[in-house]
Amino acid sequence: MLAVLLVVAAVVGVRGARPAAAASPAAAAAPVRIMPLGDSITGSPGCWRALLWNQLQNAGYKNIDFVGTLGPQGCSVPYDGDNEGHGGILATNIASQNQLPGWLSATKPDIVIMHLGTNDVWSNIAPSQILASFTTMVGQMRASNPSMKVLVAQILPMNPSNCAECAQRVITFNQQIPAWAQSISTAQSPVTVVDQWTGFNDATDTSDGVHPNDAGIVKVAARWYPPLAALLSTGGGTTGGTSTGGTTTGGTTTGGTTTGGTTAGSTSGSTAGSTTGSTNGGSTTGSSSGTTAGSTTGSTSGTTNGGTTTGGTTTGGSGSGGTGGGGCTAVLSITSSWQGGYQGAITVKNTSGGSIRSWAVTIVPNGGAQITQAWNGTLTTGSNGSATVRSADWNGSLANGASTDFGFLASLPAGAGNPTATVSCSATA
Structure with a gap:
């Protein structure tokens, strides 16, 4: 990069x-x-x-x-x-x-x-x-x-x-x-x-x-x-x-325009589901609360508050909760949920007091959920449902106080209730 x-x-x-x-x-x-x-x-x-x-x-x-x-x-x-x-x-x-x-x-x-x-x-x-x-x-x-x-x-x-x-x-x-x-x-x-x-x-x-x-x-x-x-x-x-990359003058376009329904620049075969870190649903606004257990773990529970749901999916739900103690903190937000799954975003912040070269966040989903995909990081999953996301080449190096984020998708069994997870963070100086 x-x-x-x-x-x-x-x-x-x-x-x-x-x-x-x-x-x-x-x-x-x-x-x-x-x-x-x-x-x-x-x-x-x-x-x-x-x-x-x-x-x-x-x-x-x-x-x-x-x-x-x-x-x-x-x-x-x-x-x-x-x-x-x-x-x-x-x-x-x-x-x-x-x-x-x-x-x-x-x-x-x-x-x-x-x-x-x-x-x-x-x-x-x-x-x-x-x-x-x-x-x-x-x-x-x-x-x-x-x-x-x-x-x-x-x-x-x-x-x-x-x-x-x-x-x-x-x-x-x-x-x-x-x-x-x-x-x-x-x-x-x-x-x-x-x-x-x-x-x-x-x-x-x-x-x-x-x-x-x-x-x-x-x-x-x-x-x-x-x-x-x-x-x-x-x-x-x-x-x-x-x-469109040329010079715009007086409401006219130089260099081409998008004409309805054309497919230039849109092809199939892309991998699944990261939308700028969110969505898959309607317009329900949610909120979450997070608690920190010990110095390195935290849990986040998401609840939906009012709003409306479109097409059977719920969008919204901001959350907080996360790590301490390992040179970095991780704060989880549940950005959207729907029947059978949800999407989350995690903000990683360097709290080491100096620079770090890389970070790793462990996610333990509750309710039998499984992390299926992550972006802006490298995902590995364990047999017990836990997952670890490690920094990419371009976002691991953080100055003290600096932050970055990544997103993930998770499957959720029927009847599991609101998505929750415990997260922890560790950093390498």
Whole structure:
């Protein structure tokens, strides 16, 4: 990963360099504050942000600041890693739970680049409901900054083996984004659509059918760069335009558009079920409580609170609970559950007082559950139902206080009740 990122950062820097005749990025007394907003595609670890940051720096855009309440999660190259990429998050939950205003108040962005909706689409939430949530969030952005510039993605294709309908759902959702953007965009606060779908192949550009791999993050960064650089150069934007990697002017698109139902960049054969760390269900909001046993173990129990369930699945359920004592802590969240299974996310934090080179989290599911898959880590399972997830090459090295996360899927026997698990963490310095 390190070699790939270093080489790619150099290459995209050359490609991103502007002709000598182009205007230089305008100097400003204060840096332009840019919030990457999304789910685990943006934040876990979201290494396209590292490529994009270095591409902007290499092109001369020095007076910028990536902002967010979350810190960097690896990627092995220097970059400004602050972000608002919350693994497992749904756009509809951000809006209904009024989460965005607090993030905006803490970070004061001038520009938001947003890739959201993957988890909502997986949950079979109607595009109209997702876009209504987008409208709420854009209103909150403008309340924070009336001149907010928003880049919103037509989301990446996904084709996990346990969601045969997801590929078409993404297409259907993406088709409705440009008209929505056109309707809400203003001259003072433009909303520009960035086509992240066209040319992206879920079989070759993802590690699991959903999350970008080394090839995928290059494509993601390359699509964000032109419209973001245009905003940084001019301070303006395109009203209701769509960018597919070219230059967007006056609401027209250079470099191609996504046309309904096309399958460029969407192929089958991807591995099962990681959606940005969440989902498979409806819109039930849940909560969990965690307790710590001794110094190294914790248990998390999930309960659902109100909300609605779509298609027999439940989405939501945040949890807490985790480790201590082993140089790192692990906090478990139950991000979604459905009849016969659930999905979880675990945040690992270095609490050793120094740097660590790797970590390992042991998960002991309760109720006869079995961990079947994990992403952003290497999974091994035991005969007693326990599982261990070890850090990947790119997210094991953590400075003191730094964190990263991974996700997993688990099967759940009938009648087992709410999903729970005990987790513990150990680190290698």
